[in-house]
Amino acid sequence: MVLCLTGVCLVCAAILGGVNALTTNPIKEAAKKALVESIAKVLPEGGNLSDAQSAEGIDEYYVSSADTTVLAYAVKSTTIGFGGPLTVMVGVLPDGTVYNTSVLAHSETPGLGAKCTSDEGFMNQWKNFGPEKVLKVKKDGGDVDAITASTITSRAYTVAVEQAVNFVKSLNKQEE
């Protein structure tokens, strides 16, 4: 009895170890590909991309520059959404304009909050979202159109963008 259960567990553990070894690299590559694609999506074309750099208040950021001029920053920013962490890649121009955004990971409700990855009206409003606009959903007196029936997700998304924009602004201040 004990022998049988031990034997089955050993065989299963061996199988899992093998599959894990086989899939570790593809999983890493898939995650890296998703990251590279999201950075490419949120930044203007051209420019050389720096390596990941960490900073306070955000996850990490990448600088896109041509010669010595900074073209834009790609900032990875995480907040808590309705169902868990919401990670957004935000492309920010040096003047604080949001170039574009892209969701990296989320656990929002399918059909509701999860629309932050598919609702075109919501996603397109982030393209060239100028620094003069207020980073709050309209319900709270800002300029962000929330997703219907998903105010909490929309607020979290807005906070993620705000963190990224504030970070770029603080970088600019340091340079001055």
Place this chain on the structure above:
Amino acid sequence: MSKFSLITDGFVKNNPTFVLVLGMCPTLATTTSAMNGLEMGLATLFVLVLSNIVISLISPMVPDKVHIPVYIVVIATFVTVLQLLLQAYLPSVYQTLGLFIPLIVVNCIVLGRAEAFANKNTVGDSALDGIGIGLGFTLSLTVIGIVREILGSGSIFGWKFIPGDGILAFVMAPGAFMVLGYLMVLFNKFAKKN
């Protein structure tokens, strides 16, 4: 029992969702759209066929006292394999189904078929039973998903044909119960006639 009826039984006579009423957790939670239902069904099909095959192979050697732990270990192994494979090769599917992949371990359909069928029948029959039940589950989930997507989002497999937002309740849990209930009534009405 003919080999063919082993598969067709899973669709009508032993339909896991509408007749056996097993595996309600993923049924209610993942059918917010037709595509999600289909993907969840196929993921369960994969685990069901493999666990049925292995369990029918090893069941003569497993003492009665530990047969449930042994079956669960086998099922959990295949679920973890599936999870790793999805994460590596189909990350978008992994993103949508997320939590519900590991929960296939405790899906009563998988353990139910191991107990009710695979440990008493040959490997071939068990594999066919797994395919039949798995396809029946996939079909049921897809149908529920289609109905909920049409009513809740005005689209089908992501193709939007009704402008606007749809009836929100059908995307959320109450709609899942309603659609499941009405489909079960319809299904049993036609199944009994045959």
